[in-house]
Every structure is written in structure tokens, then in C-alpha cells.
Amino acid sequence: MSECNHDCGSCSANCGSRTADKTSFLEALAPESRVKKVIGIVSGKGGVGKSLVTSLMAVSANRRGKHTAVLDADITGPSIPMAFGVADEKPAVTPDGRLMIPARSLEGIDIMSANLLLDNATDPVIWRGPVIAGAVKQFWSETLWQDVDYMFVDMPPGTGDVPLTVFQSLPVDGIIIVTSPQELVSMIVGKAVNMAKKMDIPILGIVENMSYLECPDCGRHINVFGESHVEQAAREYGLKVLAQIPIDPKLAQMVDGGRVEYIDMPWFEKAAEAVLAL
Numbered sequence: 001m002s003e004c005n006h007d008c009g010s011c012s013a014n015c016g017s018r019t020a021d022k023t024s025f026l027e028a029l030a031p032e033s034r035v036k037k038v039i040g041i042v043s044g045k046g047g048v049g050k051s052l053v054t055s056l057m058a059v060s061a062n063r064r065g066k067h068t069a070v071l072d073a074d075i076t077g078p079s080i081p082m083a084f085g086v087a088d089e090k091p092a093v094t095p096d097g098r099l100m101i102p103a104r105s106l107e108g109i110d111i112m113s114a115n116l117l118l119d120n121a122t123d124p125v126i127w128r129g130p131v132i133a134g135a136v137k138q139f140w141s142e143t144l145w146q147d148v149d150y151m152f153v154d155m156p157p158g159t160g161d162v163p164l165t166v167f168q169s170l171p172v173d174g175i176i177i178v179t180s181p182q183e184l185v186s187m188i189v190g191k192a193v194n195m196a197k198k199m200d201i202p203i204l205g206i207v208e209n210m211s212y213l214e215c216p217d218c219g220r221h222i223n224v225f226g227e228s229h230v231e232q233a234a235r236e237y238g239l240k241v242l243a244q245i246p247i248d249p250k251l252a253q254m255v256d257g258g259r260v261e262y263i264d265m266p267w268f269e270k271a272a273e274a275v276l277a278l
């Protein structure tokens with residue numbers, strides 16, 4: 001049998017790909033687009049730093065010479081364009097009018113987000129679940145994604161219906177779970193693990209955000225929210241802790257100022273390497 005090219009129309013073998021295809025809800029990319037790896041970033045709730053981790057992942061991959069993209073699927077709280085300083089840009093369209101062209105950051109990361117389509121960045125997006133999921137599908141299939149090595153998807157928060165639909169529509173190769181020490185980490189990780197299992201997508205690991213504060217005088221780590229339980233949760237589910245990110249007002253300033261690409265992040269090296277090994 002010749003090597004599988006995933007085009008079941010040209011092959012009669014009754015293989016695993018064909019069986020999976022029957023129940024697939026995957027959206028197709030435009031014929032001109034190419035995306036090699038898709039990584040979804042999930043969290044149990046909003047505000048734990050999912051967008052920050054998505055942005056840092058993209059920045060790390062881009063610094064390592066990979067052509068990188070961010071699809072902001074957090075439609076009701078889209079904060080990616082601001083972090084990359086492209087919030088005032090509007091996506092152009094291809095000459096035939098079929099596809100949107102993503103905004104490009106200063107360092108060359110391609111970005112698509114609902115915020116780029118709003119007349120006013122402060123306009124609220126008050127869409128219901130199916131419309132949100134539909135918008136994400138369009139961002140995937142109706143955007144010109146040119147030779148992307150790694151696409152990072154900032155998922156809608158939680159493990160409910162909307163993230164589930166998004167997961168079913170995009171060919172996600174791996175998931176990163178973002179938690180913070182204030183949360184019931186074990187429960188959140190458990191839910192994400194179940195969601196990933198149902199979809200047969202590997203979990204690359206957990207990133208704990210706002211883990212500690214580094215004393216500016218002595219460098220001691222202060223656990224502002226009490227002792228971290230992330231290592232324990234990781235052991236329980238056989239996962240890796242990819243990074244522990246400190247609370248640092250400089251991080252928030254850089255993100256709010258559109259300069260996420262220029263953050264110094266020694267604590268993120270392991271996370272970047274684990275993802276790029278995929």
C-alpha cells in the first residue's frame with residue numbers, strides 16, 4: 001500500500017484514517033493555506049493568563065526561527081492583538097475577496113482575532129456559543145495561513161460546549177493547560193484531561209501562571225497565593241509542569257503596551273522546548 005496522503009477519495013484502503021474521517025467535524029483549510037502544527041491553550045476559567053501563555057508560546061517559537069501564527073479563539077475576550085501591538089489593524093483580503101489576510105506583528109507572527117474585525121476594540125461581543133464557534137471555524141478556513149510551522153490557538157475559557165466545538169473543528173496536535181495557584185488545580189486539570197482524552201489529543205503539559213513573586217531585594221520567591229499544588233496535580237495525571245511564571249508588573253506592562261515580543265523569559269525555556277519537540 002502506498003503512503004497515506006489523507007485523501008480518502010483517491011484510496012480504497014479501510015484504514016484508521018478512513019474510519020476517523022466518517023465522524024470528523026474538522027473544517028478544511030483554504031487550498032492556499034498550510035499549517036503544520038496546531039497547539040491549543042486551555043484554562044479552567046478566564047483571567048488566569050491563557051492569552052499571556054499563548055502569546056509567550058508564539059514568541060518562543062518565532063524566536064527559534066519557526067513561522068508562527070496565533071488564532072485568537074477567545075472571541076468574547078480577545079486580548080491577543082493588544083499584546084502584539086496590532087489592535088488598530090484591520091485584516092486585508094486577498095484580491096479575489098475569498099480570504100482574510102492576518103495581521104502581522106513586528107517580529108513576523110501572523111494574527112487573526114475578532115478584535116481586528118470590530119469597528120471599535122471596546123465593542124462587546126455578545127454572541128451565543130454556536131456563533132462563536134462558527135467565527136473560529138471561519139478564522140481557520142477563511143484566512144490565508146501561509147506556511148505556518150506552529151499555530152497557537154487561544155481557546156475560549158473553560159471546558160464547556162464552545163471550546164469543545166472549537167477542538168472538534170481544528171486539527172489540534174496538542175494541548176497546554178494554564179492554571180493559577182488560586183484555583184482547584186486538580187479539578188481543572190482533571191476536566192481538561194477528560195476533554196483531551198475524548199478527542200484523542202495529547203496534553204503537552206501544564207503552565208502555572210502567577211506562581212510566585214520574586215523579592216526585588218533578595219530574590220526570594222514568595223508564594224502570594226499559598227503553596228502551589230501544580231506538581232501534585234501533574235503527578236496525579238502523569239503530566240509535565242512546563243513552566244511556572246512569576247507575577248511581575250513588568251509582564252502586564254509589556255503586554256498592555258503591545259510589546260509581548262520583547263519580554264525576557266528565562267522561566268519559559270523548558271515550555272518552549274517541549275512544544276517545539278512536537
Ligand SMILES: Nc1ncnc2c1ncn2[C@@H]1O[C@H](COP(=O)(O)OP(=O)(O)OP(=O)(O)O)[C@@H](O)[C@H]1O
Pocket residue numbers: 043045046047048049050051052053074077078079157209210245246247248249250251252253255256
Ligand atoms: N504573571 C503575570 N504577572 C503580571 N500580570 C499578569 C500575569 N499573567 C497575566 N497577567 C495580566 O493579567 C491579565 C489577564 O491575563 P490574560 O489576558 O492572559 O488572561 P486570560 O486567562 O487569557 O483571560 P481571559 O480568559 O479573560 O482572556 C492581563 O492584563 C495580563 O497582562
